Amino acid sequence: MRYLPLSAADRRQMLAVIGARAIDDLYADVPASALNATIDLPAHQGELEVERMMGAMAAKNRAAGAGPFFVGCGAYKHHVPASVDHIIQRSEFLTSYTPYQPEIAQGTLQYLFEFQTQVAALFGMEVANASMYDGSTGCAEAALMARRVTKRGRVVLSGALHPHYAAVTRTNSELLGDKVVQLPIDPEAREDLLAAIDGDTSCVIVQNPDVFGNLRDLTALSAACRDKGVLLVAVVTEAMSLGAVKSPGEMGADIVVGEGQSIGNGLNFGGPYVGLFATREKYMRQMPGRLCGQTVDADGKRGFVLTLSTREQHIRRDKATSNICTNSGLCALAFTAHMTLLGEKGLRRVAALNHEAASKTADALAAIKGVEVLTKSFFNEFTLRLPKNATGVVEALAADGVLGGVPGERLWPHDPAAHDLLIVAATECVTDADIGAFSKSLTKVLAQ
């Protein structure tokens, strides 16, 4: 077996050194009736056979890059430079562990420090951690952090927060007995979040651009939250938007969480992604997750270490700020490498191209009879109201080779008010020909 270096002779010699007769002597503590149970699985195979089997499964899926593609809602297809994938496949990054021995993990630690700095800058915040599992779990952790800071137990969710993020936050907050209040779905950014806040509220969670694509100015909301001692949690599921759209930090958010997949990471059917988490310096010690900090070594040279670990489970156990241990290290590296290539200049340029592609797409689709574009101010994603249930439309488009967005019913299956909505995203990967194909196909499908 190609992954196992020991030979039969090695095994015999080693058993002799150990003083055991057979391998099962070493398993003597296992109840005899439970040892060596029959397991009904196929035998080992060579690379070639495995590639054939898995290739056949992969071939049954329609890859985003195989044709016109307009799907978003929390995961976006962007172009990632070829060098990024080479960097993350360096053995020293790919096959290292959590940097517990900083003297031989400065590579990981330095990129985490760079990652934290990039995330803080992108969000317009003071400090960021070394990543969460993804945006949705980061969102849930933000609500728990607001609970610790405010010592209050009521969470208010915008009706335009990604419903998966809302569900994850509800699951986690309700485990601790907190009340979670969610506003009705809000495709046109009309909700009154202020009216939902009371003196028991720990935080308000609002997404920008929201799940329907609307841009929201959080400035007035953040001021009102401050007056009432409520923390404003801003969620960004499209990190690329921050190359064009004012950051949550500039609008006064207290905690900003986001999905970093757009920078450096592929779609991967939903994971692994990289959760971004940032806050104000005064709340630093209430943050969940790993933090990398700067220090010096015994010779006075600059170096980096994991720090403030007295917040974490391996030290504080049941008093930790979170149970999180593993983060998204390698996805954070992909983010950092891609962002290092982009720089502010490239980020602003790609963001502008996203905005242009989405604007063109919206204009083209708005011209189709029966289609209404609901979103007035957006970045690279917007919502259409269709004259019929959008799920069937999306299926018909797919049959035509166009992946034409996310139908409202997929995200809110039990809310009929969402069923004629279609959420459409267009990134720099979308061409004029793609927009033409989408427009033509949608015209045809709606006429049927």
Place this chain on the structure above:
Amino acid sequence: MTMNREGRPTRGEATNADIATFTGNRALQIEESLIFEKDAFAETGVDFPAPASKTDRLGAMKRTAPIGLPGLSEPEAMRHFVRLSQKNYAIDMGPFPLGSCTMKHNPRLNEKMARLPGFGDIHPLQPVSTVQGALELIDTLSAWLLELTAMPAVAMSPKAGAHGELCGMMTIKAALEARGEAARTRVLAPESAHGTNPATAAQCGFTVDDIPVDETGRIDLAAFREKLRDDVAGIMVTNPNTCGLFEREIRAIADAVHEAGGYFYCDGANFNAIAGKVRPGDLGNDAMHINLHKPFSTPHGGGGPGAGPTVFSAALAPFAPIPFVVREDGKFHLVETRRAAEAEGDAQAGGRITAFHGQMGMFVRALAYMLSHGGDGIRQASEDAVLNANYILARLKAEMSPAFDGYCMHECLFDDRFLEGTGVDTLDFAKAMIDEGFHPMTMYFPLVVHGAMLIEPTESESKQELDLFCDALLDLAKKAKAGEAARFKASPMLAPRRRLDETAAARKPVLRWTQGAAPKAAE
């Protein structure tokens, strides 16, 4: 000095390793600044055309202030990250014997499969009809996990081991509530448990009650039984445990907790010792997470991403969280909401714990490994992992002090008795290993052993590599006993950095780069 015939020296002269260089570099070790220190705030390493139109639907939301992100050209970026990489130790370079972390070989076939466009370039919200192969893969992996664990159900969405614990414990909480027994709020966990166990229980609203460990390194059965009262929600047990030992009385423990009305959560962190040999479902488990990187070789990438699918007993299965995959009439479907689960006859399904459907990229890698190894290879890998650990234990006994008597499972535990009176402590000993070219073992964990050193070689090490590792540790132990404490205190001396001041880092945290003057705006 040895010369060749042209008079060119063929061997260097012995010299002082502390020689100072002008650059601060040491041959292959190149000092590397932060990207923020390269004066590149107005540069970029990507080429995109300028937008053709001036459309702007951003209004007042346009970002105008400088962001402060430097951009490097591709050669500069490659150098930056490659130089950084060379300051890291990795399993591809040598043994990485971190006990309870399991650093094994990461096959590159896994990486190749994960990058097939049909897996890597599909969107989680594409029409289900266009991702049938992806759902088939999840379904296939689930079937392998269920067969290996003899459990009837699995939740695939947990993002890592600790997230799997959360998934398991919240499911236990839901099952108790459904029984009208929400008053059961106390969770038992041995004091040798991973910190994630008590942290997870607390995050679910439980209180945690530590169970002492007996003189054999296992749960103290009498103390455990005494703690079983009618407010017990369940027990969290790592098996094999964090001392590297199998809990001999695991069935008695499971039976007792069940009799008392609680559930048995197994922390599956050490499943790699028994995968293919022992099925956890045969031992009374109600729930267990599986860290895919441990038995099934997904890369750990400097701290993640992980994946922690969680298997459930029949008693807990109805309460497992959404989403899940179902197969009907030869087609795969995704159940993505609790109400949809209800329509499938799963009225009590738990709430969502993450967006989308789990760590698909990790699923592909794990399945590539499982198909490669097969049932026979998975069993052989577990046996080799246990054999390697026992070989190290047998060889190091001569100079080091095993924490407990007898054989171990996939990791062997030493305490610091062998260093008594030498002036060398566990940390010094570990740091000295770095200069010998090895990553240290896990230090000071589990907490039940003084100055713990937990060594997990995995099945990926050859006998030759193990012998060198053992010889080096025996040599270090002898040197410590021979009074060479000063050398240990100063180590590591040959690594990219000497010991780092962690106290200073925590006292006045610097968590990001800053510059006095605001960086120049780009564009």
